[in-house]
Amino acid sequence: MLNVVDFQRMKQKKEKITMITAYDYPSAKHVEESGTDIILVGDSLGMVVLGYSSTTQVTLTDMIHHAKAVRRGAKETFIVVDMPFMSYHASLEQSIINATKLFQETDAQAIKLEGASEETLALIKQVTAGGIPVVGHLGLTPQTVNVLGGYRVQANDEEASQKLLEDTKRLEEAGAVAIVLECIPKEIGQVVTDELHIPTIGIGAGADCDGQVLVYHDLLQYGVGKLPKFVKTYANFNLYGTQALQNYVKDVQTGQFPQEDHTYTMKRKSILPKA
Numbered sequence: 001m002l003n004v005v006d007f008q009r010m011k012q013k014k015e016k017i018t019m020i021t022a023y024d025y026p027s028a029k030h031v032e033e034s035g036t037d038i039i040l041v042g043d044s045l046g047m048v049v050l051g052y053s054s055t056t057q058v059t060l061t062d063m064i065h066h067a068k069a070v071r072r073g074a075k076e077t078f079i080v081v082d083m084p085f086m087s088y089h090a091s092l093e094q095s096i097i098n099a100t101k102l103f104q105e106t107d108a109q110a111i112k113l114e115g116a117s118e119e120t121l122a123l124i125k126q127v128t129a130g131g132i133p134v135v136g137h138l139g140l141t142p143q144t145v146n147v148l149g150g151y152r153v154q155a156n157d158e159e160a161s162q163k164l165l166e167d168t169k170r171l172e173e174a175g176a177v178a179i180v181l182e183c184i185p186k187e188i189g190q191v192v193t194d195e196l197h198i199p200t201i202g203i204g205a206g207a208d209c210d211g212q213v214l215v216y217h218d219l220l221q222y223g224v225g226k227l228p229k230f231v232k233t234y235a236n237f238n239l240y241g242t243q244a245l246q247n248y249v250k251d252v253q254t255g256q257f258p259q260e261d262h263t264y265t266m267k268r269k270s271i272l273p274k275a
Helices: 002-012 025-034 060-073 092-106 118-130 140-150 158-174 188-194 236-253
Strands: 015-023 036-043 078-082 112-114 136-138 178-182 202-205 212-213
Touching: 002 015, 025 036, 025 188, 036 060, 036 212, 060 078, 060 092, 078 092, 092 112, 092 118, 112 118, 112 140, 118 136, 118 140, 118 158, 136 158, 158 178, 178 188, 188 202
Parallel strands: 015 036, 015 212, 036 078, 078 112, 112 136, 136 178, 178 202, 202 212
Antiparallel strands: none
């Protein structure tokens, strides 16, 4: 299994880091078998697999439940788990308790926090000192989408881009081991990546980031509808999966399933009741 030192070396050698967001046992198995470097158990699971309207409905219990399933499916992969909405914005003491619970119960290698507020920076310092690696997340931060005014490109002017750069440096100084950059201009992604000593993982942040992350369900078009511009799909399970299910329904209705190959027979038919 790779570790934070390996990712640091990959950045120095300009070897791209791969990350896929997955939420359960079978998807984690697929991702590990693909050779991906990191699995992110994102709070986007709320919308993708639980049907919530946003990530703000996701609880700590939800994250622990899904992350444990991911760990069972990917025992040899570095796993990062999101801290969900408002689980790290109460008192510092309670935030540390929540971070510790999430880290211990999921057997993850790191947790991920959005933003660079003073309370977030303080938490990163505390848990890092205690032995919990932290990944930061800047740009479009879904947990604060209501404050940001919707899902749209961030750091799109000089003032906002300068603040983002300063925030990335604050996260690095606080002890973050990597930073996810979401939905920002590619020029800003390149500047941040060049300025930082820790790896950047982009999602809609350009090709110059040290690594890239996409969601398992987006990559495969599995149960998702309209996709963001930054997503590239590599299969269409919505199409082929539905066709497969329709073929099953048709086979059952027409008597084509089950056939002999799918049926068990008794070895001693003498025990059957006589007609």
